[in-house]
Amino acid sequence: MILIFFAAAALLLYILQAAYKRSWPKELSAELSFDGGYIYEDDESAMYEVIENRKRLPVFLLEVGFKIGRGISFIDTENTNVSDYVYKRDIYALGGYERITRTIRLVGKGRGYFPVSDVSLSAFSLFHTKRYLCQAGQDAAIYVYAKRTALGRIVPALDSILGEEESRRKFLEDPFAFSSIRDYTISDPMKSINWKASARSGELMVNTYASTMTARLMVLLDIEDSGIWKRQELVEDSIRVAATLLQRYLAAGREAGLAVNAQGTEMIMPGKGGALRHRAERLLTSDFEKERPFPLQELFRHVPEDVIPVVISKNADRELIFSLTGAFGSERRILLVVPHGKDEKPVLPVSGGIETVYREVLS
Amino acid sequence: MEKHGRDTKFYKRVRFVLECLHVLFTLPFVLTAIVIFAGQRDPAVLLLVYLSGYLLLPAVVIQKKVLIRNIPLAKCILIVLANAVMEAAIGYAGSFHPLLIRYRAGIIAALVIGSVLTGIDTLLARKTETDRQEALRLGEVDFTGQAYVLQKPSAVALAYIFVFYVVGLLARTDVLCNIALIVAVLYLITVKVYDFIEKSEEYLKINHNTASLPAGRILRTGTLLLLAVLLAIGLAAVPAAAAIRYRIYPSLEIRVPEGQAAETLGLTAPSSGPVMPPGGAAMGNPLDELVPEDDFEWPAWINDIVYVLAGIILFCVLIAVIRIIKEVFVRFTREYDDNGDIVETIDPDEKRQTLYSAGKIDRRSAQGGVRYRYKRMIRKNLKGRPMPQETPVEIEKRAGIQDRPDVIKLHDEYELVRYGQQV
Incomplete structure (x- = not known):
């Protein structure tokens, strides 16, 4: 009779284990989301893990794991493992029909785009004899924008150039005169749409006017770091300067654009509005070390004539000065920002309309 | 711990x-x-x-x-x-x-x-x-040691x-x-x-160093x-x-062959009476020899005390068991938030929360299938995420895939589904 008991107990326990193995992942979901779509470098934010168990069966011990790029650092480091990625593992226990929401504080350590494409769910049997695994797709991501930086002498230099340009225009143009037709952007009012031009081209086109007299600028960013001695901190500073400048002048209502000498990156022509600013910020989160750079001079031909070029290059040399003069002419006002290391200020020739601002970057 | x-x-x-x-x-x-x-x-x-x-x-x-x-x-x-x-x-x-x-x-x-x-x-x-x-x-x-x-x-x-x-x-x-x-x-x-x-x-x-470990x-x-x-x-x-x-x-x-008296070896389980060896003399319980003859009788009040003590012990054990069971169930029904986590009970009739960022699409439906395929195509070709205000044309242009024949076909299907609610 005792053997009947042993056999019945073994059978029932086996059935229970098999039933748990089959049932635990059913109606179980894990969703990750970030608090907001972006943060700046060194800013704190939060990530939410929402685990739902929509069935009666409790899930005894659940480990939720995911990986994310190393630019994100979690404030509670106990559950994280850092190698090529940051691997995080959180532990839960859910009763039937329960939802647990956990807030995880994080810091943006480096600029970039950080998606989480899936999580691994790992459950244990009651006596820890078995471990069961499954994956759940995710669609969470966060951008870490370049850090804002002090612009120092760049702002007065650029303001001076912009002021001169606007004054010059005042004498040469009728502020109410029709200026040009260009592609529609989301920040353009409906009333400025030129319907005839739109019908002809098949895309929405808008009129632009010179009435505001506001000068436009375009940031040309050089990310090339091809020397033997890598100076990545100078490239990072260049990126931060570009981001800060764009944010400042777009917020002031100016039209600004951005071009980077990296293969495969889009060129943002001067425009206005928050949407353009975010496009530029996201462009600046790219991992430029992986992109093949091309010569900065190839960007010059894309700069419209009525736009003030703001060139940011740590590789500025005599050749670049000559290229700028050759591409834009000696009368064109240009701002050249040259980040350099301590006691490494380059000596550049003075040329016509080029205003050079040297910027010492301390490592 | x-x-x-x-x-x-x-x-x-x-x-x-x-x-x-x-x-x-x-x-x-x-x-x-x-x-x-x-x-x-x-x-x-x-x-x-x-x-x-x-x-x-x-x-x-x-x-x-x-x-x-x-x-x-x-x-x-x-x-x-x-x-x-x-x-x-x-x-x-x-x-x-x-x-x-x-x-x-x-x-x-x-x-x-x-x-x-x-x-x-x-x-x-x-x-x-x-x-x-x-x-x-x-x-x-690798040390495991002896198990006792x-x-x-x-x-x-x-x-x-x-x-x-x-x-x-x-x-x-x-x-x-x-x-x-x-x-x-x-x-x-x-x-x-x-x-x-x-x-x-x-x-x-x-895992004692793990943050937010919900041990309880x-x-x-x-x-x-x-x-x-x-x-x-x-x-x-x-x-x-x-x-x-x-x-x-x-x-x-054990049965012996025919012609001989059946012998039963002393291994057969005896009745509760004394063991009968071959020859028939009762052996008696060997342990009896260790017990001296004794006419002493315990006073009746000792019995009473023992019964009372046994009753008290049983009562205490019962109380302890009830307390343990009660404590276990009280802990289950308590509302709490553990280690800063927010714990909520889901109503079985409550619809599943679909977070915007989770972007869950029901792939099984015709419309959902088109949207899912379009989303996958964009995610595969676009660096980064689409801006919320971008149109499909703008997204495809940014991804550099606007001229591909398969993209054009899927784009048309997507626009019908997304904006025209057609399949």
Whole structure:
């Protein structure tokens, strides 16, 4: 009779284990989301893990794991493992029909785009004899924008150039005169749409006017770091300067654009509005070390004539000065920002309309 | 582990109780088997003899509580000897019943030996633990050490109980068989509960540095599932209990060839009367020789005191069990947030929350399928995420795929679905 008991107990326990193995992942979901779509470098934010168990069966011990790029650092480091990625593992226990929401504080350590494409769910049997695994797709991501930086002498230099340009225009143009037709952007009012031009081209086109007299600028960013001695901190500073400048002048209502000498990156022509600013910020989160750079001079031909070029290059040399003069002419006002290391200020020739601002970057 | 507080302390107490029960469930069988081998078959006597083995409880509790601490060996030996003396006294007082008097010496000897064995086992286990800590300190991660049988419940002891069940079958004593069956059920429950607590504590110990570790929830949720396991064990006992009446006792009678008188060797299980050797003279119970002739009768008031004491002990045990069960269930129903997590109950009729960023699409529907394929295509080709205000044309242009024939086709389908609600 005792053997009947042993056999019945073994059978029932086996059935229970098999039933748990089959049932635990059913109606179980894990969703990750970030608090907001972006943060700046060194800013704190939060990530939410929402685990739902929509069935009666409790899930005894659940480990939720995911990986994310190393630019994100979690404030509670106990559950994280850092190698090529940051691997995080959180532990839960859910009763039937329960939802647990956990807030995880994080810091943006480096600029970039950080998606989480899936999580691994790992459950244990009651006596820890078995471990069961499954994956759940995710669609969470966060951008870490370049850090804002002090612009120092760049702002007065650029303001001076912009002021001169606007004054010059005042004498040469009728502020109410029709200026040009260009592609529609989301920040353009409906009333400025030129319907005839739109019908002809098949895309929405808008009129632009010179009435505001506001000068436009375009940031040309050089990310090339091809020397033997890598100076990545100078490239990072260049990126931060570009981001800060764009944010400042777009917020002031100016039209600004951005071009980077990296293969495969889009060129943002001067425009206005928050949407353009975010496009530029996201462009600046790219991992430029992986992109093949091309010569900065190839960007010059894309700069419209009525736009003030703001060139940011740590590789500025005599050749670049000559290229700028050759591409834009000696009368064109240009701002050249040259980040350099301590006691490494380059000596550049003075040329016509080029205003050079040297910027010492301390490592 | 201290930071997880009351919950883990509660389960530690339960574990201690189970470790004590493990000794009590197993040792009394030996005493009962000895009495059976001595020729006793009276069910009442066998049951009382088995229960008298539970008088080992005080020594077990004291030794498991005290000897694991960092006390010098000499003191430990003194404690073991003192416990042995205490058990002898308890055995003497406890075997007052007329049916047990003749076995008093055996009961006292069994209790003393059981107490000493438990003490030695506990000391050896303590030494193993000390050696393990030292090995860990020296970086020897492979050290496992000796396992001591009286330390903790283990499924292996079920084989030990099975052996005594077989002894009961061979001796044709249904009392021992029934005790073995009941103890097997209770012991398996003990093993499963202990296993759960031990493994959970081990897991919590390994992960004690993990942030937001919900130790209390893990133990409570696990206990819910454990109740299902215990229920299954209880259910498994039902067919075994129902089949008791059909129990078959094996016969060891040996038949000699025809022409010779059938001989029965003394191995056949005798009736509860005295053993009859070849030749017919009654041998009597050998243990009777150890019991002196005694006309002394216990005063009646001793009986009354013992009954009162037994009633008090039973009452306390019942209260303790009720309190444990109540505490477990109170912990389940409490609303709380654990380690800063927000815990909510989902109404079964509540629709699943779909976060915008999760972007869940029902792929099974025609519309959902088109949207899912379009989304996948964009995610594959676009660096970064689409801006919320971007149109499909703008997104495709940014991804550089606007001229591909497959993209153009999918784009048209997507626009019909997304903006025209058509399939």
